[in-house]
Amino acid sequence: MITNENISKVFKIVENHVKKFGTPYVTEISLEKRDLFKILVSTILxxxxxxEVTKIATERLFSKIKNVYDLQKLDEKEIEELIYPVGFYRSKAKLLKKLANVLIEEFGGKVPQRIEDLTKLPGVGRKTANLVLILGFNKDGICVDTxxxxxxxxxxxVKTKIPEETEMELRKKLPKKFWKRINTLxxxxxxxxxxxxxPKCSVCGLKDICPKIGVKIFR
Ligand code: SF4
Structure with a gap:
């Protein structure tokens, strides 16, 4: 079983595994330059x-825009063409158009710093809001995706049914030093x-301590 007794060891093993797989694109751009608006948009995309598709779409969009005011000037069709073929590109084009309007009208064109404000933005749930806090503002947050x-x-x-519940449980028990890193890892x-x-349990460094809860087939 994995508990707070062995969680530091578990993170070390996971870190060793992922060293060879490279950095996710959204983390990569946050390391390059803390461009909050670009981090927010690429997280939504x-x-x-x-x-690799997120990277191509984000770079293509940002070759045409520099900031939220430029995004507001584009129409939905133009945004669709620029972000294609990200998943749900039509809905995301609509969301980005709304996002530009809300950011300009309600937040003075700036990406807000509080989770309560970030989650008011179109297309931004707790997962995206936490990631923007961590990568954009270097604040503590726990980004829980699938x-x-x-x-x-x-x-x-943890023993939870949905990601939001997992985030709340992790906020209670996961030592803070792992909060920012858990998502990327x-x-x-x-x-x-x-x-x-x-899952590839036979090559996993955690195979002797992981209870593999809910895993029916593994390699
Ligand atoms: S389920 Fe398998 S692959 Fe996943 S952490 Fe446990 S041992 Fe590793």
């Missing part, structure tokens, strides 16, 4: 989209080792 939710439940570290670990279907 990244939902249900492969990292990988984080699935893996910490397989570990038996477990997204990569989840894409490459602890996969949604048939």
């Amino acid at each position: 990244s939902a249900r989209t492969k990292d 990988h984080v939710h699935r893996i910490v439940n397989r570990w038996g570290y 477990l997204v990569s670990f989840g894409q490459n080792i602890c996969k949604p279907v048939s």
Whole structure:
């Protein structure tokens, strides 16, 4: 079972695994330059989209715009063409158009710094809001996506049904030093080792301590 007794060791093992897999694109741009608006937009584009597609779409969009005011001037069709083929590109184009209007009308064209304000923005749920806080503002947050939710439940570290519940449980028990890192690490670990279907338990450094809760088939 994985508990706070061995969580530091578990993070070390996961870090060793993911070293070879590279940095997710959204983390990459936050390291380059803390462009809050670009971090927010690319995080929205990244939902249900492969990292390499997010990267191409974000770079294409930002070759045409520099800030939220430029985005507001584009019409939905132009945004669609620029962000294609991210998942749900039509809905995301609508969302980005609304996002530009709300940011300008209610937040003076700036990305807000409080989670309560971020979650008021179109297309921004707790997952995106936490990621923007962490990557954009270097604040404490726990970004729980499907990988984080699935893996910490397989570990038996939490017992939850939905990602929002997982975030709240992790806020109660996960030592703060792991908050910012957990998403970047477990997204990569989840894409490459602890996969949604048939995880690669035989090559996983955690195989002797992980209870593999809910895992029916593994390799
Ligand atoms: S042992 Fe299997 S279920 Fe547990 S973390 Fe590793 S890959 Fe995931």
